[in-house]
Amino acid sequence: MVSSTAPDLSVRIGSLTLKNPVMPASGTIAEGMTQVIDMGRLGAIVLKTITPDLRQGTLPPRVAEYRDATLFSIGIPSKGPDYLLEHTLPAYAACDAPLIASVSADTAEDFGKLAAYISDPRIAAIEANISCPNLKADGRAFGMDPEATREVIERMVAATRTPVWAKLTPNVGDITVFARVAEEAGAEALIVGNAILGMAVNAETMRPRLGNVMGGLTGPAVKPILLRMVHQCAKAVRIPVIGCGGITCGEDAVEYMLAGATAVQVGTANFIHPHTMTEAVDWIAEYCTRHGLSAAREITGALRPLHAPATAPTETV
Amino acid sequence: MVSSTAPDLSVRIGSLTLKNPVMPASGTIAEGMTQVIDMGRLGAIVLKTITPDLRQGTLPPRVAEYRDATLFSIGIPSKGPDYLLEHTLPAYAACDAPLIASVSADTAEDFGKLAAYISDPRIAAIEANISCPNLKADGRAFGMDPEATREVIERMVAATRTPVWAKLTPNVGDITVFARVAEEAGAEALIVGNAILGMAVNAETMRPRLGNVMGGLTGPAVKPILLRMVHQCAKAVRIPVIGCGGITCGEDAVEYMLAGATAVQVGTANFIHPHTMTEAVDWIAEYCTRHGLSAAREITGALRPLHAPATAPTETV
Amino acid sequence: MPDTALSPAPEARAGFPIEEALCEIVSNDAVNAEYRLMIARAPEAALRARAGQFFHLLCPATEAGQPFLRRPMSIYRIDRARGEIGFLYKVTGKGTRGLATLRPGETLNALGPLGRGFTLPQGTRHVMILGRGVGLATMAPLARLAAESGAAVTAVLSARSPELVMSRAELAAAGARVIEVVDTDGSSAPEEMEPHLTALHDERAFDYIATCGSNRLFRLARGLARSWGITGEIALEQHMGCGLGMCYACVIPVALPGGGEEYRRVCWDGPVFTLEEAMGW
Amino acid sequence: MPDTALSPAPEARAGFPIEEALCEIVSNDAVNAEYRLMIARAPEAALRARAGQFFHLLCPATEAGQPFLRRPMSIYRIDRARGEIGFLYKVTGKGTRGLATLRPGETLNALGPLGRGFTLPQGTRHVMILGRGVGLATMAPLARLAAESGAAVTAVLSARSPELVMSRAELAAAGARVIEVVDTDGSSAPEEMEPHLTALHDERAFDYIATCGSNRLFRLARGLARSWGITGEIALEQHMGCGLGMCYACVIPVALPGGGEEYRRVCWDGPVFTLEEAMGW
């Protein structure tokens, strides 16, 4: 690829411009990753969710493996906001990529307070993790109730000038309801979405396979579900949608972008192939070149109908 | 196994007693199966959903394959109730297993009328398929709205003396809401549940992989999600829950029963290994023997806590 | 519905005629850069396969993992004396790449025989086989079926270039007269083929045409059958789920005699359809 | 936090010290019915591994498919001269069964070195290694580390029966005195071992104990260390997601000096913990 024809990979997420559309999903990277890959090559670095209080998280074992997915129950162990400001941010200071914080709390008010507390020039945006399925009894979360979603986002937007992104949960019926509510409440972008609540049983021991019984299903197996939700949300709102769920390579990222995503987040794949994200950036560049696209943002929503309208009058994609 | 110690595999589903807990999921067997396996060995035979009108179903291609799942978009092609009564029921007359019909319609009233129309001594129960994700625009279904769920089940229960089973959709937030509504409305059992709405994109052609863009995700990849929902529903209602989603063997069936299911339905696995259901019946019998259980119904809800209560005070399973 | 004297309808089969057979591989060799011929020892039920029927094959895992669904493959050869069945397949994706790894002595899991095969009208004397590409695999056993029922066979094989013409020997061995047309010299163009085939018909009248593998050939065959007043059939393909008529994934639209269209299952109502009901390849 | 003179803390590593290395398999042979020893050629970064550190291995697919997550394996041998690393592993499930299929010349994808290894206190003169089962694999390189820093090593190996005693030769080659205790004659019972080990201590005082592989050994080691007033460490295991300190799946509770407990990551804060913070194996 000659540099004069290199595609422009930058994407706009609300008031931010990212140098490419690839970033980690919250909770799936930590400082350790800087010892394996050049995190500065990423579009952004999304940090693990923090809570106002210190939390230990759920009982181990915390992971069960499937053929094409994992079930993790971690429960947001958190060292609190001061640790974020004093230790986590400096750990990424050398990386040439915007840092995105992620927050969760037990009340909408505390979401707002926490957003205000961590508003800091080193943080480019704050994700509202209203979707972690482990926080409340039986896996319920703020993000399963439209009014709670609205309140959390409104409080955060009122409390900080840092852009607020809303991370939706897939554990809902019609996700577009939540997408619209978050947009109205002032979110600059949506992440679609978090893990799907699941459960694993060991037939021989007659016991659960996770200390917490339930956990979040992530990895390639969930991609078809999240891809559908991204497609639905991208049609429902005007703010950018960031696709997340089962992305393991550049091709997966492009599928999400075709379905309407402006950028993507990579989660579980980081655990298995730590070079997934940087390789995806390269793959997207090659894809643009191969398809004669001068910019990656042209991929967003470029899905074409499978059937010509004449033979398939009901197809309106 | 000596016949005198052979475990009792029978299970009760409302007013019916099935000789074992294994049956096909609606829409995943047809007369062709009688040419491969002895369908009389099954606990019941669930027939494909019919609608009052004749339907052609969705545009092909109708199937996309994943490593551990399939995405089907079929859209309930239906030959209508007369075909069911005149052709489908006779095709299974030689099988020594109760026949379960499945119905869907565009209005709650039509669900009731159809249930009345097909009430026939040859049909042991009628499933209300309120959950097919392809019927309505953007994948919505009756089963995504509690009130619509209630109305459909109430109408059917009022219209027939044949037991009514409600097949719930997993495309909802809190599935226990729907489980309770269906129970209150008079359903004798719940099937949990139908396929999860998904979507597949071909990055190179920049087109959807299914004629219908969206389809139902089924197969092993969805098991952790449906297992969780079965567990939640079994705790929420008193009527039996029939587990369905990704079952490929007797061990999967037992996992569902441990989580609270009284019986199970096998779907996609029938397409790949047509002997799945009969082999599962045998496996469950061996499992009972191995674990010293005299009856398969003892497995239902027998999940034990992973941690002793002392070390895990929050564990209440 | 044509007379079914030579090919029993699915509903006529008794007992458990469809078997999940574990077949020992006899050989599985490349016949050219793209195609392989796999011969497997098969149980009695599988050997009852008829021309145009297919098996649903469980394909071995490759680095990309185990193909989740089975793959449909037409019967290319049935050797009842040796107890063997054969498949001629093109290595295209995950499933067929997996098939290509099977070595002699290993086991192929084949579900079948499946579907409704070719049905020669009673009293057929001269059969035209018009095929292209891998579609020819489907029609090789038809030449034997025709020969067994005393009909002559003329097989017109279309391909991109001469070295890709498949099944020549197989068809000739079945007693067919083999004619090849290729893209490289333009002889496969419909406007070239039409007068050529009409001349063959004038020489000795055809009373049945079977085709497969290309839309151009389908339209040509249907046009000729109509103008000659004879019947014909086409073997179709569609992505499949079950292969057993259960999932309704494999539908294609067919034209109804009274007008209008209807979806039919390629695996159960087909894969062979009449030229009049088929709407395209 | 102990003095880290001999084992750099993770945060002290510069550049990209953790590599996804593609290592050529040199050998991968069964050492008995359950255990295999795998030797692989490794790049520079991997050879920097220290005793107690581990690699996260991508395990080849078996009939059951590709194990989705990596599998943690302790460094059993580092031969910097030959550019080789070795793993001693027990074939238990899907992942290790996959590892067992690797043949010489094939490639192992190993992410590492990972975690915090053993840290001998400066001036250590006599090390006690107390291990059982596969846990001994973790401690073989510790014997070399101790020898390099001029300390004597006594390794007490516990096993079900004599033929299962692992790593005897490896430890002896590193210069350790090897003592075996087994279940079959009761010599591995804690009440038998305690006077035995006390006698050894009286003979030549230990100033550091390393253990791994059993709760009984852990409690014995902690009790002895406390009563002798010395420090010690234990290598722990937990089911892992990432191995890189990112997912928080691999936590175990540790006792805090001021009282109370806290979860720590086995992969990043460990796998080696002090006997005082560890709460069990």
Ligand SMILES: Cc1cc2nc3c(=O)[nH]c(=O)nc-3n(C[C@H](O)[C@H](O)[C@H](O)COP(=O)(O)OP(=O)(O)OC[C@H]3O[C@@H](n4cnc5c(N)ncnc54)[C@H](O)[C@@H]3O)c2cc1C
């Ligand atoms: C009745 C029937 C008979 C056939 N007979 C032969 C034969 O004798 N020789 C031969 O080489 N091929 C034959 N085919 C086509 C063969 O089934 C496909 O080439 C094969 O399924 C491709 O699988 P793959 O995994 O290698 O390719 P991929 O492209 O990776 O397959 C992806 C998916 O698409 C499906 N698919 C792809 N192409 C086709 C197709 N043409 N028809 C149906 N499904 C498809 C696959 O089954 C799979 O589910 C037949 C198809 C049908 C329907």
Ligand SMILES: Cc1cc2nc3c(=O)[nH]c(=O)nc-3n(C[C@H](O)[C@H](O)[C@H](O)COP(=O)(O)OP(=O)(O)OC[C@H]3O[C@@H](n4cnc5c(N)ncnc54)[C@H](O)[C@@H]3O)c2cc1C
């Ligand atoms: C830091 C560390 C070092 C280790 N070093 C060695 C070694 O040198 N030699 C050796 O034989 N074994 C070692 N183990 C244990 C080894 O990782 C497991 O035996 C292996 O993961 C089992 O995988 P499997 O797929 O064969 O078994 P399965 O039981 O099928 O594994 C299922 C899942 O459970 C996990 N799992 C099962 N047992 C363990 C375990 N004991 N520890 C962590 N995860 C487990 C697997 O990683 C996998 O995710 C070590 C474990 C840790 C944490």
Ligand SMILES: Cc1cc2nc3c(=O)[nH]c(=O)nc-3n(C[C@H](O)[C@H](O)[C@H](O)COP(=O)(O)O)c2cc1C
């Ligand atoms: C171990 C683990 C920890 C996670 N922690 C968080 C978290 O702290 N905050 C959050 O918003 N999402 C968290 N997630 C969800 C991921 O950010 C992501 O939404 C999910 O894993 C789906 O993406 P994937 O399929 O690519 O993994 C976590 C996921 C995993 C697997």
Ligand SMILES: Cc1cc2nc3c(=O)[nH]c(=O)nc-3n(C[C@H](O)[C@H](O)[C@H](O)COP(=O)(O)O)c2cc1C
């Ligand atoms: C091809 C196909 C057709 C289906 N048709 C119906 C149907 O007609 N009615 C219905 O209630 N469910 C239908 N389903 C859903 C299944 O009954 C079942 O709920 C789902 O496949 C999940 O089970 P599985 O993972 O075992 O396949 C269909 C599923 C498939 C794959």
Ligand code: FES
């Ligand atoms: S493939 Fe299932 S009906 Fe044809």
Ligand code: FES
């Ligand atoms: S395995 Fe992920 S933090 Fe230890």
